[in-house]
Amino acid sequence: MLLQNVGIDPEPVIRNYCGKVVVVNNAGSFVITDSRPIISIVSRDEFDNYLLLRALDEGVDYVVDRVMRISYDEDSVKIVGVNDTYIGKYVIASDGANSVIAKALGNDIRANTAIAFMTIAHGNYFDDACIIDMTRIKWGYSWVFPRGDGEYDVGMGSIHWGNYRTQLINYVNKLGLREGVVLGHPIPIKHRKILTTKRIVLTGDAGGFADPTTGEGIFYAMYTGALAALALRKSGGPQDFSRNYLNLVDPLIRNLSLAYYVSLGTYGIDNLIMGRLGMSAFSIDGTGNLIKNVMSGRVWYSQVIKSMVKSSLIKGLTVIMRKTLT
Ligand SMILES: Cc1cc2nc3c(=O)[nH]c(=O)nc-3n(C[C@H](O)[C@H](O)[C@H](O)COP(=O)(O)OP(=O)(O)OC[C@H]3O[C@@H](n4cnc5c(N)ncnc54)[C@H](O)[C@@H]3O)c2cc1C
Structure with a gap:
């Protein structure tokens, strides 16, 4: 919906849809259905590349480099990359969970992060349903999302840090599937303490904007990116840019704070305590x-x-x- 609002049709890069989701918790399992797709499955490289091409269509300049350092003063921001140095008036930072820029602003980027591991598995399993299973990992869930052509996005994420690589491989094999390369990455689930300076704002995982209950962050990354662009367009100067952005993201921060309590209720009280007694509060x-x-x-x-x-x-x-x- 968000993409459609900015004139981008995601259809060409959607690999598969789930109109049926099987939810498993300690109290039992149930199926959720909808006539509309509940989950749309993309391959991140295809999706990201597609968005990049749309941005290039709009005339943006694209430079490939790695940010090493950032500094700022009253009038400008300077980014030192591996290949070059860039000077500009404003920076919308979207360099992910390990953001160099969030760190440079004074944030502890290890604080309040969940961890998730995933693999693209192969074989034959349900092709018409997505599975969300809270019994495979504490304080989180595992998922199986069919991508079509015998491929499955299988993963595990938890707000409790650990190395879940072996647990994931065992799960994949139990489903009768063969694991591919296993990747693990942090997911920041609370907004950073320092989200802006006069000329820099943090968006997406750099800003700590993933959902603590679902671990989803793609929607919030695109949403905060759009809010940052809006803040810049509305601003008459650096002070406005920072203030506008903080005002625009405030409702989202409240929403994700609520999600944090939902995650504690879902994975802690409901699944680990009530679920063991065969009950659910939800x-x-x-x-x-x-x-x-x-x-x-x-x-x-x-x-x-x-x-x-x-x-x-x-x-x-x-x-x-x-x-x-x-
Ligand atoms: C295993 C796993 C599964 C997930 N599944 C889902 C899911 O199904 N749905 C969902 O919504 N979310 C999911 N998430 C969360 C989601 O991936 C992130 O929240 C989302 O990608 C955040 O987007 P972003 O653009 O802020 O950061 P990223 O997607 O991480 O993009 C950051 C970009 O910045 C670049 N970068 C990093 N450092 C530098 C630097 N120093 N210089 C230049 N560039 C740099 C990176 O190369 C990358 O291209 C999952 C996360 C994990 C770990």
Whole structure:
């Protein structure tokens, strides 16, 4: 939806869609279906290259280099790369989870990060459903997303750091699939303490804008990138640029803070504690709502959170609170 709003049709690079998602937790499993695609699957190199080509169509200059250092003063920003030095008025930084620029601003880039491992596996498994399984890893989930042609994006992510490489390979083999190269990478799940200076703003993983519940960050990277461009367009000077951006990202920061509590509730209280007793605090419809609507970027957490908790649990808690207070 976000891409369509900026005039980009992602269709040519979508490898596969899932209109059916199987969710497994310690209390059981259920299937979520929708007539619209719930999850769209792309290959990152194809998707990123496609976006680059659209940007080139719009006339942007593209330079390949690696940022080594960044410095700034009242009038400009200087970036020292491996090949060259670049001087400009403003920088929209989008150099990912290990951002050199976020670090240069004074952030601890190791703080508040989840970790995920993935591989492209081959073989024969379900081709028409995506699987989200919370029983394979603590404080997170594993996924199986079919890419078509016998290829599957299989991964595991957790807010609890660890080396899940072997666990992932065992999982892939258990599904009857053959693993490919296994890649692991941090995912920042809380916005950085210092998000801007007068002439620099952090977006995407550089800014710590991934979702702590789902681990999704592509939508938020594109969204914060668009907000940074908007902030720049609206600004009359450096002070405005930073202020505009902070104002524009503020609702997103609130949304992702809510997602942080949802992740603690989902993976901690619900899956690890209640799930072991065969119970879940979350309603199937509400969880379906989260996967169908929040993951696809249609709504935000505040709009689904109430529907996620079972009404029987809310009634029970209300009764207990009333009794405690009288
Ligand atoms: C295993 C795994 C699976 C994931 N699956 C999903 C998913 O299914 N859906 C989803 O939405 N999100 C997913 N995520 C999260 C998602 O990948 C990130 O949140 C998202 O890519 C962030 O986008 P970004 O543009 O900010 O950073 P990136 O995509 O990491 O891009 C950063 C770019 O900056 C470049 N760069 C880095 N350092 C420098 C430097 N010093 N100089 C110049 N360039 C530099 C990098 O080469 C890269 O091209 C997953 C993450 C992991 C680890």
